[in-house]
């Protein structure tokens with residue numbers, strides 16, 4: 562049921578450009594982890610390094626006792642079969658219909674008969690809700706369907722680890738909500754280890770067991786979702802709560818002048834919004850690795866922000882003091898992205914108090 566991936570001291574540069582250095586983290590077996598970070602911080606490079614498509618300068622990536630960075634090409638090929646990857650754009654062959662795209666890894670890497678392949682392809686297409694679209698070309702379907710086809714293709718070799726590169730990019734909030742639900746349902750069904758790379762804060766807040774934040778060529782923090790969502794660490798706090806105040810600027814980090822100005826202006830950081838309840842499987846099942854809401858906070862003596870861990874209709878609505886800095890993706894929508902009307906918002910505000 563999924564394997565653990567241990568990354569230690571990983572550093573990657575291209576020529577003289579250091580992308581990130583000294584990244585250490587453990588992706589726990591069977592859990593869903595999210596890697597967040599502003600665009601250009603090297604999230605895709607991190608995924609490609611994990612699967613051995615890029616070689617790190619230093620550090621190790623250990624899976625089942627083997628360090629991937631030291632494997633010979635032939636052994637690497639074998640380890641790579643543990644991975645399923647959903648690339649950013651789905652990476653489908655434009656001239657092949659969805660069925661053939663999804664069947665491709667089976668035809669390339671196995672000796673299965675077309676009959677056996679058909680069973681697997683249709684099973685995976687069913688899992689991602691694509692039955693009936695077998696003969697469509699990638700160009701004939703929506704972006705969301707292309708992503709689901711890419712996901713079905715990532716599943717056909719029964720991977721132990723699935724890497725998602727911005728599954729939510731280019732999707733509207735409703736389709737993102739569906740895809741996030743699909744990811745959680747899939748994790749419950751196949752219990753593989755998931756790593757989702759995204760810059761979507763709402764996905765990071767609601768989907769994973771663990772969150773990491775890549776920022777300024779370092780891994781700023783990696784740990785259980787509740788740890789990051791209750792963190793006072795400026796970068797983590799700013800990014801996860803979509804706040805303007807803090808070390809992250811429009812382009813990259815703010816310079817010392819800007820930060821000094823901000824401090825001198827005496828503006829206080831807005832309060833942390835409530836920690837939403839984690840998305841659970843749609844059939845009501847419990848994921849093997851799911852923790853009880855608030856468990857991490859209790860174990861560590863942390864008081865979560867007021868209003869945390871309420872049911873989905875109220876959990877992510879108003880903070881105690883709604884204000885101009887409230888992130889729009891959080892206030893006014895439930896965890897699954899459904900808009901909440903004013904009455905519910907008001908009610909939630911009262912409950913919070």
Ligand SMILES: Nc1ncnc2c1ncn2[C@@H]1O[C@H](COP(=O)(O)OP(=O)(O)O)[C@@H](O)[C@H]1O
Pocket residue numbers: 575580598599600601602603604605606607
């Ligand atoms: N193959 C490559 N050769 C040289 N530079 C690269 C290569 N791939 C990515 N980069 C650089 O690495 C940085 C991080 O890129 P990327 O991982 O795509 O960012 P993200 O996915 O976080 O938006 C960018 O500056 C990009 O130009």
Ligand SMILES: [Mg+2]
Pocket residue numbers: 604605606649726727
């Ligand atoms: Mg990327």
